[in-house]
Amino acid sequence: MSPTNPVLTHHISSQFNEDLQLVNTKFMTMGGLVEQQVANAIHALLDTDAGMAVDVQFQDNVVNQYERDIDEGLTLILARRHPAAIDLRMVIAMSKANTDLERIGDEAAKIARIAQNLCEEGGSPRGYMETRHIGNQVRVMIHDALDAFARLDAEQALQVLLADADIDREYQSATRTLMTYMIEDPRHISRVINVMWVLRSLERIGDHARNIAEQVIYMAKGLDVRHTKIEEIEEKVQQRK
């Protein structure tokens, strides 16, 4: 899945490498599935596709099973192979990112449940444009975070962190717009609030993609950049080139 991953090629043909490659393949497959789940959940909402909304909720079980499999694989590697240095960082980063992928899957399932409700209630008069826009952005964030993970690319991970700051601003702006709309025209409060929950889920998906990107920087550079200002992260990543 990630032929260019430098960790997986630096000790070719060892048993450790085979074990890690196997878990890495599962992780990347799970990532692709989660990305698709988010796309499908947004599609179900915007195109009032109740069938797809049900399907996304059902597929969340598959995401959950991947989470368990990956953690089991990582625990076996820790118990048997005693990885060190960048290998250990990769195992830890994958363990953390695994949790974030599963949570993204949860948020996709929540969006799908709301999409199903809105299919029955008849849709919201507002908020779809914002959903489409922010939805596209978080999909790109997930994709880029996973791509950066596969290639150990701290520079690309940095771009994901920058994108998350944009999402947060746009989410705030969209929420204010919808709030104003509800105050002016309270007839559709229930439906509009449902769209607000969707936007909130998208904003959280952005946070999880950012978390994965932070783990990429940890894995590639050995830097824990959580809770750190973006300018400071940029500087530190440049220094460790």
Next chain:
Amino acid sequence: MSPTNPVLTHHISSQFNEDLQLVNTKFMTMGGLVEQQVANAIHALLDTDAGMAVDVQFQDNVVNQYERDIDEGLTLILARRHPAAIDLRMVIAMSKANTDLERIGDEAAKIARIAQNLCEEGGSPRGYMETRHIGNQVRVMIHDALDAFARLDAEQALQVLLADADIDREYQSATRTLMTYMIEDPRHISRVINVMWVLRSLERIGDHARNIAEQVIYMAKGLDVRHTKIEEIEEKVQQRK
């Protein structure tokens, strides 16, 4: 901090034990701090205490620092001590639970930010009773999850999982009540929605406490009970007594 923890007493005086004890002490201290943050955030909201609302947001930095310290300590243990069996499970469980504690801290900070807004706007006409009630329940959940963690008590962890199912029901009910109120009297939509965000944060805090409880069961019994029906978990925990 947790003198009865069986993992920490089974190999007395080894260097491994000292290292793990140190991280465990930090973890328990962080847990106590996070519990207090949630209590203070709810207090700030219910008693319109703007000073405390600011303080909670400021203290979130301390929680974040604990998260980094604990993960660093756990990584060093993995790199140097190669823990196996229940020791390894404890390291993994603490790493996962560490993330959940930090997220609970985040939610407390979010509640405090909303409390600060509501101090300025003049409070919401509805939702405080529900906030107090669900707030008290999630505080008990955090406390019990941490207590179960300290004592490796799978039975107590099971009680936390059961409590989370209650919270989810009460959250749904409170949300419906507030939605009905807004439709009938839309003048205070903005303030009531703020209280809905608080309830949502409390519900998520309950989820994180449940995640910690699941890690206790993993640590104590070697069972991965994530995404498993509660009856099935009860049966499995009983079997491994």
